[in-house]
Amino acid sequence: MTDAALSPSAPLSRADLDLIDGYWRAANFLSVGQIYLLANPLLREPLRKEHVKTRLLGHWGTTPGLNLIYAHMNRAIKARDLNAIYIAGPGHGGPGLVANTYLEGTYSEFYPAIGRDEDGLRKLFRQFSFPGGIPSHVAPETPGSIHEGGELGYSLSHAFGAAFDNPDLLVCCVVGDGEAETGPLAASWHSTKFLNPARDGAVLPILQLNGFKIANPTVLARIPREELDRLFEGYGYRPITVEVTDPEDHDAAHQAFAAALDDALDDIKRIQAEARAGSGDDGAATAERPRWPMIILRSPKGWTGPKTVDGKRTEGSWRSHQVPLSNLHEDPEHLRQLEEWLRSYDPDSLFDARGALRPELAALAPEAERRMGANPHANGGILLRELDLPDFQDYAVEVKQHGRESSEACRVLGGFLRDVMADNEEHANFRVFGPDETASNRLGAVLEATGRTWLADAEPGDDADLAPDGRVMEILSEHTCQGWLEGYLLTGRHGFFSCYEAFIHLVDSMFNQHAKWLKTTRQIPWRRPIASLNYLLTSHVWRQDHNGFSHQDPGFIDHVVNKKADIIRVYLPPDTNTLLSVADHCLRSKHYVNVVVAGKQPALNWLSMDEAITHCTRGIGIWDWASTDTGGEPDLVLACAGDIPTLETLAATAILREAFPELRIRVVNVVDLMRLQPSSEHPHGLSDREFDALFTRDKPVVFAYHGYPWLIHRLTYRRTNHHNIHVRGYKEEGTTTTPFDMVMLNDLDRYHLVIDAIDRVPGLADRGAHLRQQMVDARLRARAHTRETGDDLPEIRDWVWPFD
Structure with missing residues (x-):
């Protein structure tokens, strides 16, 4: 001593x-x-x-x-x-x-x-x-x-x-x-x-x-x-x-x-x-x-x-x-x-x-x-207090006709999150996290309720939303955002993390560890469930008009679905009203990782709020208003998951309906990706009977998917009709280009989907030879137009659903 x-x-x-x-x-x-x-x-x-x-x-x-x-x-x-x-x-x-x-x-x-x-x-x-x-x-x-x-x-x-x-x-x-x-x-x-x-x-x-x-x-x-x-x-x-x-x-x-x-x-x-x-x-x-x-x-x-x-x-x-x-x-x-x-x-x-x-x-x-x-x-679940959530239906966009008018899904969601923030200020149990992208991701309305947290030096001319008592957490480090959010959730609060889709991969390993925590604590009786970790992935692969190939990667979904089925959820809402319904569900949920993928650009509104709620509740469903197989078995199933794949699928549907009025087409949209798995593998999965009722047991299925196409095969390989499922998605082709040229690079465009249908529906190849050639020519014309003008053709850029 x-x-x-x-x-x-x-x-x-x-x-x-x-x-x-x-x-x-x-x-x-x-x-x-x-x-x-x-x-x-x-x-x-x-x-x-x-x-x-x-x-x-x-x-x-x-x-x-x-x-x-x-x-x-x-x-x-x-x-x-x-x-x-x-x-x-x-x-x-x-x-x-x-x-x-x-x-x-x-x-x-x-x-x-x-x-x-x-x-x-x-x-x-x-x-x-x-x-x-x-x-x-x-x-x-x-x-x-x-x-x-x-x-x-x-x-x-x-x-x-x-x-x-x-x-x-x-x-x-x-x-x-x-x-x-x-x-x-x-x-x-x-x-x-x-x-x-x-x-x-x-x-x-x-x-x-x-x-x-x-x-x-x-x-x-x-x-x-x-x-x-x-x-x-x-x-x-x-x-x-x-x-x-x-x-x-x-x-x-x-x-x-x-x-x-x-x-x-x-x-x-x-x-x-x-x-x-x-x-x-x-x-x-x-x-x-x-x-x-x-x-x-x-x-x-x-x-x-x-x-x-x-x-x-x-x-x-x-x-x-x-x-x-x-x-x-x-x-x-x-x-x-x-x-x-x-x-x-x-x-x-x-x-x-x-x-x-x-x-x-x-x-x-x-x-x-x-x-x-x-x-x-x-043991944060002990302290967890439910969020006070406004009625998400109050933020609905009006849909008088399917696919005629547009809105910005993330911007509308921003208004909902703004009021979530305001309604829970007294309890101080909700924050929004993201790497300097809240406004970029069209969630800027939340800044009407609170500022961006900032206690470092501020100078004249800085963004007016910087505030020491702000509740929007932004730092250009996805790791730090994820860590802050996890610490916030683990101690009994709620949060929301928005990020560019390509760069959420930076936290792959952090997500792994949190998912392992959730999985393990489900089996520990004294651990209480915590609020879900909610990701919004936007600025996604299909709309990187100026950022290009470096910003194009939808693979986080593939990474997520490797985890235990009772922990992970993946949602691909196709429009504004479905995004609102999904977001409300995710904010109410506990002990999950919810991954929501939605674009931030103006896009067509497909469903009214009532239709959106029903569709999101099912997680998957036939869009009767787009289909022509009512009262009978379809000749073809056109399936889609994701906002851009939905757009291209419906545009392909319109072409096929006009060219072949007698063709029985069924349009199936997937919001909850895990519905594709068997019910034995995931709590949200469809039984084989339910899956067959949607996708048939023997008819061709052309599936337009937001991410890498092999994931759909992985989720459906045990299904009766798997051999007839043909998936189009991102295949690692990208550049700085127009939105439609981007889908053409990956063969996800409407014209290629029509070609796929012609090639796969029995008896259609002979009748559809002329249309098939027209689709090849349309692709060439669209590509040439982008190279000459830097924009997509007006009939593509301004396309709306043509049927009542």
């Missing part, structure tokens, strides 16, 4: 030091036990190889730092009555968070079979990284967790998402130094420019610098301290550094970290008090953006573990990243070292004869919902 450890300025007394170090040792002991032990959990007898797991899976290196922070957060929560949650960013820190939630009692409350005694410890150890047990990272099964912890980069954006509109919440976010090298994490440091101290909670980032990843050094641990400080000062933080220079001097480490934590929490309290004292009734923050504190903790990787193994440095080295001691069943020396390591924590001083944590140590944990593992914000 250094003299400084008990100096008058030190925050902890001798008694406090002993207790907090005991709690930390208990967490470390439980963490090591989870990685290694099957039996003999308290070492009441000499350790033998049969007490040790045969397959050693888990990660030790980051765990002691996580445990130190958790123990000190407990002290602060009790002393200050804080409402706090803990986000563990470092990969595979599961043993530490499981250990701490067990010590505070939360774990046994959620899992009563794992009691707070010796048998409970044995079960706790056995389940970790074991068949039928729990993962080695901070997973949904871990109380207090709000995200899948196996993939790095999302902790800080999740933390800020949790803090938005949570004025009393403190989010302690531990960022691993390996994690800090990821792009999503690097961008999320800027989130302070969007955090309003008057109406939001606070995030305390703690950068855990233990120096190594799996094998390599970490970048931030290998730059000079002054450079690291300047980096975070540049981000807008006030860094407070704690450096463990002597791993054996635990007293000094505890005092230093306690002092740093108190400093940071005092600063956060001051920032919020000043902002809230100076804010108006609208909750607007003071004009000056605060410099929030953050802590940099430099500590050895694998701290308190074996110093050396087989003569090689382990503590403070990359060798402690995972399992420092292996091959225990064959190597008696490693087994001896493991026992020595476990006994170094002195378990007899930590646990009583029954195996329960000693009362004086247990008293260090907060109580009830102040425990970080039991905080309701870490």
Whole structure:
């Protein structure tokens, strides 16, 4: 113990030091036990190889730092009555968070079979990284967790998402130094420019610098301290550094970290008090953006573990990243070292004869919902309040005749979202997210109800909608938008994310992790359902008149449908009224990922609101007004999914109806893409009988689809008539061109659909030879016109449905 450890300025007394170090040792002991032990959990007898797991899976290196922070957060929560949650960013820190939630009692409350005694410890150890047990990272099964912890980069954006509109919440976010090298994490440091101290909670980032990843050094641990400080000062933080220079001097480490934590929490309290004292009734923050504190903790990787193994440095080295001691069943020396390591924590001083944590140590944990593992914000469905939604039918566009007049679906949707925002302002539980595209995506009406969140500097001439109390979240980082939204949803609120369709791929992996969270938590009884993650993908593949090939990719849908059927939903509303109906449904739903694809350009209105509601309720259906097979079996099924495919399908239908009045055509439109799957594969799927009733058992089907055509084959390959289904869609042909030339490049245009019908309907090839040639010529004429004028032919550009 250094003299400084008990100096008058030190925050902890001798008694406090002993207790907090005991709690930390208990967490470390439980963490090591989870990685290694099957039996003999308290070492009441000499350790033998049969007490040790045969397959050693888990990660030790980051765990002691996580445990130190958790123990000190407990002290602060009790002393200050804080409402706090803990986000563990470092990969595979599961043993530490499981250990701490067990010590505070939360774990046994959620899992009563794992009691707070010796048998409970044995079960706790056995389940970790074991068949039928729990993962080695901070997973949904871990109380207090709000995200899948196996993939790095999302902790800080999740933390800020949790803090938005949570004025009393403190989010302690531990960022691993390996994690800090990821792009999503690097961008999320800027989130302070969007955090309003008057109406939001606070995030305390703690950068855990233990120096190594799996094998390599970490970048931030290998730059000079002054450079690291300047980096975070540049981000807008006030860094407070704690450096463990002597791993054996635990007293000094505890005092230093306690002092740093108190400093940071005092600063956060001051920032919020000043902002809230100076804010108006609208909750607007003071004009000056605060410099929030953050802590940099430099500590050895694998701290308190074996110093050396087989003569090689382990503590403070990359060798402690995972399992420092292996091959225990064959190597008696490693087994001896493991026992020595476990006994170094002195378990007899930590646990009583029954195996329960000693009362004086247990008293260090907060109580009830102040425990970080039991905080309701870490189980957001508990706090979820239904949105107050206006009647979406009030925003309907009038449709006197099918396909005669146009509207901008996303612009109309913007008016609906504006009023959703306004109607829920009192509850502060709804935000709109997007990468600088709200206005571009025609949702600008929402800015009539609120501004764009902005606490960075503003200059004369800036957009008038910038506002510190705004609720439209825009940053040119899809990763950060997704992370904010996930954190917001996971803590019990609602949100809406609009993005250019091609660039939503940037968050493919983030979507994966959130979908896995939803899937897993469905099977955890104590986890409550959260609001759905709602995507609107617009500026889509078929309308990139000036952006061209770089902005053309509809493949996110393919990625989404790989996930479990009870989690994902995909909607392709063909017009304004169907988009309104779908949006209302998505905002009311829970525990899904809803993907909605809709264009933002003017487009024809096909259905009245009553028709749209009925059609969306079915998810798929025959459009009788466009079909000619009433009262009989069709000769041809023309199917479509998506706004542009619907337009081209109906234009092809009109050509065929005029050329072959006797041809029995059935037009089928798909709004809910998952209706195409069998009912055995997806809750929304059609039974085989229902599918056959729509698509027939033996007639040709020409299907115009928004995305890659093979997805339709994948969804329908088990159907009776699959061999007759011919799909047209995007086939990776694109450029800067006109809307109609774009569909021609991919053979999705009306003329090609007519050719497909002629080629596939029995007996039509002979009768339709002249029309087929006319369609080829029409394609050539349309292409030539675009190259000469830069626009589509008027009869194509201005086409409307020609029948009453």
